[in-house]
Amino acid sequence: xxxxxxxxxxxxxxxHGLVASVCQDLGIANKIDARLDKKDPRRIVSAGTxxxxxxxxxxxxxxxxxxxxxQFFESKPVKQLLGKEVTASQLDHHTLxxxxxxxxxxxxxxxxGEVAFEIAIEHNLLSPLAHLDSTSFSVExxxxxxxxxxxxxxxxxxxxxxxxxxxxxxxSLVVTGExxxxxxxxxxxxxxSDKKAFQQTIKxxxxxxxxxxxxPEFKWIADSAxxxxxxxxxxxxxxxxxxxxENIKAAKELVALPxxxxxxxxRDVGYKTASFxxxxxxxxxxxxxxxxxxxxxxxKKTFERNLLxxxxxxKKLLWHLKNEVFDCEADAIKSLKKISKQFPYHEISYEVEKxxxxxxxxxxxxxxxxxxxxxxxxxxFSKKKDAIAIxxxxxxxxxxATNDLNMESFSDESILSEYKSQQKVERGFKFLKDPxxxxxxxxxxxxxxxxxxxxxxxxxxxxxxxxxxxxRFALRKVNDTLPNQINKPIQNPTLKWIFQMMExxxxxxxxxxxxPEPVRKVITGLNQLRxxxxxxFGPSAQKIYGIV
Numbered sequence: 001x002x003x004x005x006x007x008x009x010x011x012x013x014x015x016h017g018l019v020a021s022v023c024q025d026l027g028i029a030n031k032i033d034a035r036l037d038k039k040d041p042r043r044i045v046s047a048g049t050x051x052x053x054x055x056x057x058x059x060x061x062x063x064x065x066x067x068x069x070x071q072f073f074e075s076k077p078v079k080q081l082l083g084k085e086v087t088a089s090q091l092d093h094h095t096l097x098x099x100x101x102x103x104x105x106x107x108x109x110x111x112x113g114e115v116a117f118e119i120a121i122e123h124n125l126l127s128p129l130a131h132l133d134s135t136s137f138s139v140e141x142x143x144x145x146x147x148x149x150x151x152x153x154x155x156x157x158x159x160x161x162x163x164x165x166x167x168x169x170x171x172s173l174v175v176t177g178e179x180x181x182x183x184x185x186x187x188x189x190x191x192x193s194d195k196k197a198f199q200q201t202i203k204x205x206x207x208x209x210x211x212x213x214x215x216p217e218f219k220w221i222a223d224s225a226x227x228x229x230x231x232x233x234x235x236x237x238x239x240x241x242x243x244x245x246e247n248i249k250a251a252k253e254l255v256a257l258p259x260x261x262x263x264x265x266x267r268d269v270g271y272k273t274a275s276f277x278x279x280x281x282x283x284x285x286x287x288x289x290x291x292x293x294x295x296x297x298x299x300k301k302t303f304e305r306n307l308l309x310x311x312x313x314x315k316k317l318l319w320h321l322k323n324e325v326f327d328c329e330a331d332a333i334k335s336l337k338k339i340s341k342q343f344p345y346h347e348i349s350y351e352v353e354k355x356x357x358x359x360x361x362x363x364x365x366x367x368x369x370x371x372x373x374x375x376x377x378x379x380x381f382s383k384k385k386d387a388i389a390i391x392x393x394x395x396x397x398x399x400x401a402t403n404d405l406n407m408e409s410f411s412d413e414s415i416l417s418e419y420k421s422q423q424k425v426e427r428g429f430k431f432l433k434d435p436x437x438x439x440x441x442x443x444x445x446x447x448x449x450x451x452x453x454x455x456x457x458x459x460x461x462x463x464x465x466x467x468x469x470x471x472r473f474a475l476r477k478v479n480d481t482l483p484n485q486i487n488k489p490i491q492n493p494t495l496k497w498i499f500q501m502m503e504x505x506x507x508x509x510x511x512x513x514x515x516p517e518p519v520r521k522v523i524t525g526l527n528q529l530r531x532x533x534x535x536x537f538g539p540s541a542q543k544i545y546g547i548v
Contacts, residue, residue: 009509011077013523013545015499018534019059020081021541022467023052026123028459029082031115036102045090049082050099051456053091056081058460059499069096077507080544103452109186112455113208116183116462120176121214125466127177129418130218132201132226133425134173134194135433138166139450155189169447171454172201173425176218179469180424183215184208185458187451194225199232206238219404221422227401233281236403241419244287244399250280254289255397256390262289267413270294275412278401288400288415296396303395307345307388314343318379325355325374332377343381345388350379428461467537468495474536482533502530505545521546 023029029048036047045053057072073088103111120126155167170188175181184205188197202220209215219239226232227242244251254276264272270293278287317339326332329352340348355374400419404410472492475481481489485497505525509518523546534541542548 007511007513009511009518010524011507011509012075013077013080013505013507013525015502016056016060016076016081017505017544018467018498018502018537018541019056019463020052020083021537021544022463022470023055024083024540025538026119026463026466028052028055028115028119028463031118032111035111035114036099036106045084045086045095045099047099047102049084049086050091050096051103051459052082053086054096054099054453054456055460055463058457059464069093080507097449100449100452100456103455104448108451108455109184109204110208112185112458113183113205114212115459116181117209117212117214119462119466120181120183123466125177125179125181125469126183126215128216128219129421130174130176130183130205130220131180131422131425132172132174132198132220132222133422133429134170134188134197134225135429136168136170137433137454138168169450169454170197171458172197173428173458174201174205175425175428175465180428180465181469182428182458182462182465185455187454194223195228195231198222198226199235202238219418221418223422229281233283236283239402239404241400241402241404241415243419244280244401246398248280250278251399254287254399255394258393264291265412267416271416273412273416280401283403284405285401285403286405286412286415288402288412290398290400290416292396292398294396295398299395300392303391310343311346314339314346314348314381318348318381321377321379323376325376327374329375332375336377336379345384345391346381347384348379348381350377352376353378428465431461431464432457464495468498470538471495471498471533471536483529498533501533505530523547 029046029052032048032051033046053069053073056076057069060072069091070088073091076088078086078088078091170192172184172186172188173182174184176183184201186197186201186204205218209217217238219241220226221241222243224243224245226240227244232240232242246252246255262274264274266272272291274289276287276289278285321335321339324332324335326335332352333350336348336350340346353376355376357373400415402410402415471482475491475493481491482493482498482501484490484493505523508522508524510520510522512519526545526547531547534545534547539548
């Protein structure tokens, strides 16, 4: 086998050209430079170009840290991807760190909002509905240094990553439209509460829209953290759809109603709903009781498994109780009641056994009774069938509330449909936490840079979602398909699968001695399927891959 000489150089293109084409079409670098560029003639890599480089790194799915960016780009055709005279060595941690510092100084949320809204308006990606949720990101390191007032605080809090041992930072995310394009991201302190953070995020977005004079007045969709008397219901100056917390007395009573007393209406497969009026918190609203057969099956299985575990625990506790001697019956019953409180689905009954002892040694005389020195309990238990039935009746049910009282423009079916779309933002968090994504946990030294990196990560999500929406729309438009993992024709491929299908595309450059630029370039690894994908992405992708 012959080893290639220095006259040949191969660079991996793979799916990176698709990512670069979406970044170009959205104008991400130019939009960022228009806000951050200081016009320094000595500067080689602008902030916008640095951000696109980080997006390419993040969507490279190599889980490569930022300080290894030169290594990542060493095997890539940098000029074709970035459209600039930039080398891999120039994309080092100093260059990218400077871009993060400039983002933080400008304001991560402000910059993202300006860029995202501009893109969403230009490409008609907005809808009247905004989905809001939050998640946490674990951080490595102590971070004892005090953050500036405008920068998030890295601290311990309720970890949605189940990493209570690590400090964390929270992030609120807003997505909209069929493409689930993120239009707002807001870093939050590690110990922030969703109940307060959600209210503040909505307030910030609405104020931002007034200043920007762009985008519709959103109807806000969120989970139960937003539904509070002190927050959402005290303002009520915008439309919303929220899940009702089940710790509200009226909600508890509603989800526990017998089936026969509920005016159910069959909906999509596995769903049925019933509409009710409510004035909870002094706000007139519609409550939609929802039943999901899939949720019921899952929750019932979990309930029965936990009930069995509780029963085994109860057996052990009662065995120990049975063998314990108490000074009096009152003490024994007190201990039994303490155990009973832990088991609301079990009925415990008992008999009292008196423990006697004779004062004198030897055989007692006929008719002589010993002195009572203590008591024992002989407990037994059974299931509370009525309590279990009520508990099971609640499974698979939840309540959605809205202050949109117009049944014609916003039907009960629409309430359910739009709330089910809340999974769009949840999928976004799943994407951001993919261990093959840019970061699984943060290693940057400054909280300000972590905040800025969260903005870049959300741009990665934007590029991914827009790219996925673009290829699905293109396939529907021409009524065409692509093969999935089992070679079945589909019109809704995931972008990650598209990326995998593009693996193996390279650019081979031919050099002559003493001439720095290649005299010839050849792209390898293209086939009809890959060319079809590139064409579906449009002219920018075709130009990058050289198939125009």
